[in-house]
Amino acid sequence: MARVVVDVMLKPEILDPQGQAVANALPRLGVSDISSVRIGRRIEIEFAGEPDLDAAREIADKLLANPVIEDFSIRVDETAGDAAQMSA
Amino acid sequence: MRIGVVTFPGSLDDGDAARAARIAGAESVRLWHGDPDLHGVDAVILPGGFSYGDALRCGAIARFAPVMETIADAARGGLPVLGICNGFQILCEAHLLPGALTRNQHLHFRNRDQHLRIETASTAWTNAYTEGQEILIPVKNGEGCFVADERTLDELEGEGRVVARYTRGNPNGSQRDIAAITNAAGNVVGIMPHPEHAVEALTGPSLDGLGFFTSALRHLAGTAAGGQLTGGTQR
Numbered sequence: 304m305a306r307v308v309v310d311v312m313l314k315p316e317i318l319d320p321q322g323q324a325v326a327n328a329l330p331r332l333g334v335s336d337i338s339s340v341r342i343g344r345r346i347e348i349e350f351a352g353e354p355d356l357d358a359a360r361e362i363a364d365k366l367l368a369n370p371v372i373e374d375f376s377i378r379v380d381e382t383a384g385d386a387a388q389m390s391a
Numbered sequence: 392m393r394i395g396v397v398t399f400p401g402s403l404d405d406g407d408a409a410r411a412a413r414i415a416g417a418e419s420v421r422l423w424h425g426d427p428d429l430h431g432v433d434a435v436i437l438p439g440g441f442s443y444g445d446a447l448r449c450g451a452i453a454r455f456a457p458v459m460e461t462i463a464d465a466a467r468g469g470l471p472v473l474g475i476c477n478g479f480q481i482l483c484e485a486h487l488l489p490g491a492l493t494r495n496q497h498l499h500f501r502n503r504d505q506h507l508r509i510e511t512a513s514t515a516w517t518n519a520y521t522e523g524q525e526i527l528i529p530v531k532n533g534e535g536c537f538v539a540d541e542r543t544l545d546e547l548e549g550e551g552r553v554v555a556r557y558t559r560g561n562p563n564g565s566q567r568d569i570a571a572i573t574n575a576a577g578n579v580v581g582i583m584p585h586p587e588h589a590v591e592a593l594t595g596p597s598l599d600g601l602g603f604f605t606s607a608l609r610h611l612a613g614t615a616a617g618g619q620l621t622g623g624t625q626r
Contacts, residue, residue, distance in 0.1 A: 320496050
């Protein structure tokens, strides 16, 4: 029920060679109007009780993201309960 | 002199690092990631490999190993610490060194013998070299591209904290060809290539790596004698 989603992205000024490799492959799919692709990481944290955004922020700041090269954003996933029901 | 080598789950070069320390004349002591006790060692090496399978980011999990808390405190107190490859990544993740090691720009794993230029002999791990000396040691990494913001890079250069630079070709896209850096005190050094693989004629491309380990012994001998002959602390 209590899911917090953390999105981690490389800072804009940090080169993303994986994203570039994907962007360079896109013309082979017939897609040519893409100017940039950047790859990040999505982390889902399930809390046993109520979602604790402060705790999630601390986890993200200390472990999930490296503030030297990455930014992160945090949100509560309101759809987590519905998704669990649907898959049940 | 006792040099400790930490083994994390996934460490690969701990054996070679311990061997290099012994060849240099030290007693090598094996340390375990889950044991916070440093067992009275005079210096510590964080070896290469893939600690915790490189989960999340290289070095991100190892930073929180029980042994690392003790090492971080001791490093701030002047304990000589050398991080090689994955060890360099761990030191950056632990904020004992600035910057970060990211995916090689060309995305390929690079494994070759690499020329470096030693830029400063004023560290606990490079006092056996001369500034400007060129050495040849193996490099092998997939995430060895050193990045930091421009201000940090300028600071590192201005304070003489770039320890070694790649020459005759940059293997991973590291900014300003940086292969190794040190902290402000000169006791903590991180290096991406592998000096511990270049200490014996049978297996290495040279014996050029041995100086890192003999430097630590010289540094320790200097500090034990009450002098500050071998760099680092006089900064």
